[in-house]
Amino acid sequence: MTTQIILPIDQSEVQALSKSKNEPEWLSSLRLEALTLAGQLDYPKLEKTNLNRWSIDSYGKYKSSDSIKSLADLPQKFQTSLQDQKDNLLVQRNSNVVFQTLSDELTKQGVIFTDLETAAKEHSELVQKYFMQAVKKDENQLTAIHTSLWSGGVFLYVPKNVQVEIPLQVLFLNEDDTSIFSPHVLIVAESNSSVSYVDHVTSEGVANDLVHNSIVEVFVKPGAKVQFSTLHNLNGKITDLSYRRAVVENDGSIEWIIGEMNDGNCMSDTSSILKGNGSTSDAKIVCIGTNDQKLNITTNATHFGKSSDSDMITRAVMNDNSTAIINGVTKIEHGAKNANGEQTEKVLMLSPTARGDANPMLLIDEDEVTAGHAASVGQVDKNQIYYLMSRGISKETAERLIIYGFLAPVVSQIPIKQVADQLQALIEGKLER
């Protein structure tokens, strides 16, 4: 028994849009199937969060933005985060990708780094093989809607044995609250390849409700190594709904670095499916809640492979009336002998009206494994403040040191300096309003 769901988009629109973009048949029909599913499926059931109370039906319309010739055509503040790199960049503005470059060297090596709409046409079979395979269209209403109306996005393909040394960078920028802003990122790293991907999801001047419903899928083939970093700082009017999922084969590794620095509500689910023996996953997540923000942040590692290893660390700082539900799920399936899964969730409360729950879950169906979890929710320790103040440090600086110190075990571990610096700047922006 489902209630009548009013979808944010209708069939004729989806059809017309797909046609106008000349999409391959498989993709057009997938969009329509998904739309039908969206009408039948419910929102995902989240721990202690009811999405029905969130404002998540304003998706906007597909609006095409003009391509830009150079980064100089972007607003100044968004140029800086990209400026140290001339090549291997991609920029999505509202619904579509407006700028992309890939170095000749990587092109020669067979690396594909383009918007997903183009990739679906030019590399149709390759995209079809992976698209919506890690996350399924019929998981819930959100994944179905995404499948139906996503636009822009990224396809990154790294051939066998290719090591990409420089991080590939993407900017997802929304400047129009009436435009669809739901990109899909698809990364395929073939055997023994390695790549580092960095994106920044941000907005400027949004005044009305909008949903950012994005999905990231990463396929890590045997022996491959993928580092995925993402920083989200969307405006308070935008609700961020993000699924990120990696499927990791034998001896492959995925590293997630995630900064949830939005001003609006955010549901994110970052999962690693450790399919292969010896596969590894490492997830580091930092979030800051301010004002009336509601966050539901889930990290998940599912172990199938023998001797697979996962580690996840989440740190959340909650201020004002914000609420965070931080979930960590380590699932070790039967047969995943010698698997190891560790997780830590810590929440620091800065205000008496903020709320934070840390929910560590270990679900283990195999005997020969090791697993551990630690979770804590607490306030700034008064003795620590006293101690720092007794050395002449002001109360404000003492609190600041303690808060940054709380985040440091994650922030200081970020391997890409540029991402660490940018995250640090976003943290300062959120904490020092």
Add this chain to the structure above:
Amino acid sequence: MSNSPKFVIDGLKATIENKEILKGINLEIKGGEVHAIMGPNGTGKSTLASAIMGHPKYEVTEGTATLNGVDLLEMEVDERARAGVFLAMQYPSEITGVTNADFLRSAINAKREEGDEISLIKFIRKMEGKMGELEMNPEFMHRYLNEGFSGGEKKRNEILQMAMLDPSVVILDEVDSGLDIDALKIVADGVNNMRSEERGFLIITHYQRLLDYITPDFVHVMMQGRIVKSGGPELAERLESEGYDWIKEELGIEDETVGQEEEEFKMPMNTVAPEFK
């Protein structure tokens, strides 16, 4: 210009949760002097240190504490520190994510005017030098503040902070607890090196052994929240050989304690047990 400080405690009374622990303390410490406060556990010694520094748990109900005529008790904790008071704590806090170096640099710069911050090079040289004197492993510079430090390492780190911050009144609260004899000597050397006309010391201890290495100018015995006897270094020696009972007899004191105050702070740490003779 004379930099010799004058630190005066006059009729200081303090309570914790409405229980009076300090019942009128009078003490005057001038630059160059080392005063030792001795006494059994639970007599109010650590409360005195905490009340001077301004720990939020203690409420001063009467009396004054002034440094060069300026009232400390009106100040916030950080202002007291910037005015020149330093308290080496019995149980220093551990702070994750803040390195020893970042912390100390913030503390030094807090005392300086904006635009006059210590240069990184100068700071590192100074810190390395002081750490060398205290025989601290250089890696402690970049370790998180006191996190995972042994009891002895924490105490050395307190002395390091003292040396870096150049205070004019130093209070050492049971700095000898948890130290083996080698560490005790290093800490004592650190203190002795800091002795000057520009600095006064108040050493709180209930063991005589620290005073074997730091010779005090004045020794005070605290019982029932008051200083009940004062004298020179010979008083400490007599306490070592005869204990406290003769003072209790002399003054007709049966129970020298004043409450649970020190018991409350008892927690397991890497303490070296006192030797049994």
